[in-house]
Amino acid sequence: MKFFVVGLLSVYFSLYCNALCADDVYFSRLGMSQGLSHPSVMSIYQDELGSFWFGTREGLNRYDQNGIQVFTPEPGNLNSLCGERIRQICGDKNGSVFILTNRGISEYNLKTNAFLTLKDNVCTAISYGYNRLWIAEYNRLFVYKDGCIEKFFQFPDQVNISAIKELKNGCLVVGTFSSGVYYLDKKKRITQLLSDIGRVSVIYEDLKNDLWIGSYTKGLYYFQDTRLVEHYCTAALKGECRLSSDFVRDICEDNNGDIWIGTSLGINRLSEDRQHLYFFDKEGGRDSRKLSDCSVWSLYKDVQGTIWVGTYYGGVNYFNPEIKLYNYLDLQYPGKVKNSASIVGCIIEDEHENLFLCTEGEGVIYYDVKKKQCEQYSIKNPRNQYLFKSNIKAAYYDKNKRILWLGLHFGGLCKFNMSTREYTIFDEYQYSWNAVGDAASVRAIKPYGKDSLLVGTHSGLYLFNTRTNDFTLFSEHLHKYNPFVVDILFDKKQNLWVAGKGLLYFNVKTGEIREYLYDPKKENSLSSNNMEKLFLDS
Structure with missing residues (x-):
């Protein structure tokens, strides 16, 4: 066999990734491709069964484990939704969901799955308080309870109600389109909290019973009691x-x-x-x-x-x-990593809990977790090929010696010393049954004993001596069963499992071998003989 030391590692691309600060949020999405009736979502509510209700400009959407169901008005059906444009949704957590539409108010019964029209005229706001639904119709307040709607209070004619909130103390806060915010106590005495703030969009009471009032034009107001x-x-x-x-x-x-x-x-x-x-x-x-x-x-x-x-x-x-659960690093995002690959084949953690991201096409990217920085490496061999830019299929990091071992697709085995930045390529060209080089793709690297590595390739499983830099066949008995290796794993009893064309169990001490293959006649066989990765759970 032969190997050569090429020289010092050259860093050809080093950059600072856009910082993922502690306050970053990563959103998941639900849109029209998942069945949403319209991309404008004006209101959201979750009922007591766990289903979500989304109010859009074109219909009411219910989202649960079965997907999205869309409700729209059905001409001639009195048990359908009263309007297509949904403005607000709330509920009593006891079987009813209330929907404010452009044409009135509907109540949806979770038990009967039917709609009931409570109001068939334009209303300006709804809010469910404590055992009752509050309804605003311009300057008038109504309360709906036990199937009956009763008038509760009437403001002056110039007042047009846009938001309602019943507080835990039993009082009401009422926001308007242009007349400010009013506080209505239990005796129906009025205090104006704010005057000229434009349209009031939302009134919210937090867990400390503090009050928050949002405006279309003046921002956000924070109250403690009425102060x-x-x-x-x-x-x-x-x-x-x-x-x-x-x-x-x-x-x-x-x-x-x-x-x-x-x-x-x-x-x-x-x-x-x-x-x-x-x-x-x-x-x-x-x-x-x-x-x-x-x-x-x-x-x-x-x-x-x-x-x-x-x-x-x-x-x-x-x-x-x-x-x-995770921090998201999109290596393809502009400004992250130049010409980044779409596939990260394996991820290895170093002694500082930073990561080696081994890609299929763009080499090794070293990611500093705390600093949120990426550093990308390249190595050239005498044939002027970027070995670190080739397809990396396997990696193992020796934390004690600070050595990163890489398995290259048709490129052999690479040893990279993180302390000295020196690398060694083990590149054989012997056309023999035990060759480990350009003729074989290195797919798995595992430590074995004190000074050895197990190296799995498309031409067999080999033992590599890290002192003498020699390859030997790990087991002739195992090799005869299946020389094609894509991954290896030791279980808790130190038995070896080999993934390739099917799955092999190998008892290192006794030499016992068991073969697991796909059999269409057996329900408990493997689902496929094409293996990719092995993982041992806890």
């Missing part, structure tokens, strides 16, 4: 309290106590101490993990703490601020 504490807007004196837009459409609180504000220019998160705002927007349409549309219409927190976002023309987005 104004803070006004968040684009012109706030404190920079950390400036909203991305004064057009506030909806508000919700997550389980951490942070307030999320939906605006016409993205989402703002207000920290629990109410001192810092963070901004999330579309950030470029190509990134599928960002907000699909920066114009936000509705926000809703479900029973699991997931926040659902209804957008103007991007359907539904959702995320959970409590669960950070």
